[in-house]
Amino acid sequence: MSDQLMVAAPLLRYDNLSISFGSGRREKFAVKNLNLEIGVGERVALVGESGSGKTLSALAPLRLLPEGAKVEGKLIWTPVSAKQTQLTPSFTPESTDLLTLSEPAIREIRGRDIAMIFQEPMTALNPLFTIGNQIVEAVLVHEPLTSKAECIEKAIALLRKTGIPEPERRFYSYPHQLSGGQRQRAMIAMALACKPRLLIADEPTTALDVSLRMQILELLIELQAEAKSDQGMSILLITHDLNLVRHFAERVAVLNQGKLMECGPTQQVFEHPENSYTEALVNSEPVRELLPVMPLAPVLLSTDNLHVSYPGSKSGNPLQLLSFFKKPPRHTVLKKVQFELRQGQTIGVIGESGSGKTTLGMAILGLLGDSAAEVGGAVNVLGNDWQVLDSAARRSLRSSLQVIFQDPFGSLSPRMTVLQIVSEGLDVHFPNLSASEREGRVLDMLKEVGLDRSALQRYPHEFSGGQRQRIAIARALVLRPQILVLDEPTSALDVSIQKQVLALLTELQKKYNLAYLMISHDLAVIRAMSHQIMVLKEGKVVEFGETEALIAHPKQAYTKQLFTAAEMT
Template sequence: MPQPLLEIDRLRVDFDLPGGSVAAVKDLSITIHEGETLALVGESGSGKSVSSTAAMGLLPALARPAGAIHWHGGAGDEDLLRVPPKRLRQIRGNEISMIFQEPMTSLNPLHRVGRQIIEVLTKHTALRGRAARARALELLEQVGLPEPERRLASYPHELSGGQRQRVMIAMALACEPRLLIADEPTTALDVTVQAQILTLLKGLQRRYGMAILFITHDLGIVRHFADRVCVMRRGERVESGETAALFAEPQHAYTRMLINAEPQGRKAPVPTDAPLLLEAHDLRVRFPLKRHLFRPAEYFEAVRGIDLAIRWGQTVGIVGESGSGKSTLGRALLRLLESRGEIRFGDTALEGLDSSGMRPLRSRMQVVFQDPFGSLSPRMTVGEIVGEGLRVHAPELGRRERDARVQEALDDVALDPAMRHRYPHEFSGGQRQRIAIARALVLKPEFLLLDEPTSALDRSVQATVIALLRDLQERHSLTYLFISHDLAVVRALADSVLVMKDGAVVEQGDTEALFQAPREAYTRELMQAAFLEDAAA
């Protein structure tokens, strides 16, 4: 049996807030053994990340930890809650390292990648100058970053999300730690990049013999990645055990709920004679790269000659990796971007319309964005946010009529209309997404562009939002264009699917037919990376 490496013993973390004390972690006890992968799972707010930051000594000043965190990393039994700050800094980076969820906010945008890796090496090792640079280059090679020599001189914004995450892994492994804490390291990544990062972590774990504490809300990843699982809810451990046994026979109702929260069901088909609502032919979008004085400008073609037809009541899913052109296509269809080609909404040709010509159609075509917090004004109440569109598109409505429409929209998305006087920060992620949907519905549109509306949500919250979207579509005869990199969600919602790569459609067809027998290698790669059980081999 491997020796215990980290033992969290009855950890409690309270936050002293203006309204009183809040317990974020309550009497948590877990053990991580040498060389194993322990997954800490649960919904947002369950206390997963607070537990890991307590182990790293990174809790904010208003936090009050109690209990003990025993570290057996080489200097005997040390309680990380009580070791001197100097010793804690030695442990942090040298013996325990951490990868955070969003690499763009963790990397300094003002410094090149090489400098940031070398800084870790000079802080924690004796390497300097050329030796430190050589080690930084070696680390980038180990994490599989293409053109590592050139990437040393790159800034974070010049890298893709997956590349930035590889840089974060390189920095975390710089000192060959014995424990790596990975806090939601794949949540914001495409399924193919996600699979690459997980494979990379497993390979590096074998190479260095390190243990991994893997924090996530995605049980699909846990099933394939972890040796043991600890399930948390509201700051407490509700269940733990070997991964295979826990998935085969979960004992706690909350664990069963998490496992069963995967998107379920299939959409009822649309009649084949349903009229066309939105269609496009040879649609192209390009962005200027460089302008030259004596020769033609250079352009990047983000969408390349796409044909699309969406019928009334239909849901068309668009899937593909980041940079494939999914969101660009959606925004071009709504004339939010300049494009070439033909676009027709009902009986109206859109390609020749300017912003004033499009305004009468805007109430019929609405958008729900990926990040509900970023797309909702923090300075407006929910009632003001939902009712803002009515001021523009229904100016004839009086204050009381407008308020009644707002209440009706909130009721439609299963939110208490009495909440309309609150602000967005007072709601959970799932509730904020419902507010974003209500803002779109208040104008009674016929068509909704849903751009990654569930990617930032827990699986259980995802399931409720998917059920809500299905219900709204049936009640209001809505037509959806659903953009996502989550194939399980697309399968549950869409009638047909377009698979995009490098701005072009590589495969399209009926959802079930495409999932059962994908023709293209790229589609099969997406499905295998998503850990879908019935993906083609």
């Protein structure tokens, strides 16, 4: 797209947009005088550190800002088609300031003209409705004359197009029955249901493995190409994945503390950044600084023939009621997994979305026992067979085996202060500590992760994503565990904060001789943090070996494909 076309009729223009919270001396600007244009059919990326104002800038056009946000400036929406602009360059379209529209008027635009893919699918999807019904609902709201059967067919087609396996079966799945990557793809399907003019994608590939990232990028580009002959679809991408930006965006805008630092063609910004902040951001890469594992280091965690299965869900055409009366076979998601994790060692687990990575972590933690899952095989924790221990014995071991979850916001109670969150485990495992002793331990651990006393009485929503993850790390380490399961600990963080958190985890491992089981779809993170790599596919371990050797010489075609995709995104 030429500059002349973009300037002549931008689809969306941020005109001195400012977003602040509080008033008087306590007023804090999250976004300050943002000026940015998104042209018809253009792909623009918005990047910056956690807390820089990216997501608030994305929420503003849909008027979905948090309560208490004060907005100044304009958001000029000009719904001109690509065809009109190309055929009649002098055409002057009607423009609307989205900030002045009534609530009914903005609801007409949400989902139909401007759609959004949210960063945290588990909190954005309704847990009480199936994935299929939520997509159907999105279509019926804006296309009420469409029949239910047509909506179902459209929903299944979108699920298939976004790469969800067995879309007819997944149509009936609830959000909690999908992996993180599958939930994200379902959200993408929902956002695309009404063919929006502007797609705002807030970390759309955060929970996806590298091969699926490529699929989603190709899908978005394909859909954009399909719409180009008619009205065109523009994409505003918010992401911390700079490799993704490099391969996807035509222009990139860099935010820092709510201010626009730099904006220009992607190649120019990456190769010749004008701002020192942009240069530091572009050069942020995880650094491998691991200590070697001691030859006689004791085995802290091991599994033998570990397998997990779930009840099967309905399959076939959802319009055929006969499928409701058949009991489907159980679905096996983990098959005969075995490994040994030693003191001071990190084993990285990598594989496509739905390969069983998170299920492996939850099975080891013993967090599948109350669900419909059937767990078989052995899990040995510090010399104890986890599967045969009673609840009291397990509870006593839990202080030695902790977890850091993928979604720091969803895993921290919004009703508890940081002091209450971090000290909760101490209340259970060290009940004899006095209140002052508990607070002292909490404060010491917060300092370890880079936070200070001012955080104690604050709530999770008052912190950025990187800070919330530091709180989650403090909560796990305050119990002085020997083993940590890290389930995508940096997937929601931008590259500079990711680098800081990984450096923190490396330093803590050296200091306390911790053993990590790190689950990730990010090969760069796995390479920087892991002594060994386990590759999962459809619940099976297809390859296992020393990190550098395995990356340099993968034996399986699946592993080669995974690593090749990682280099391209």
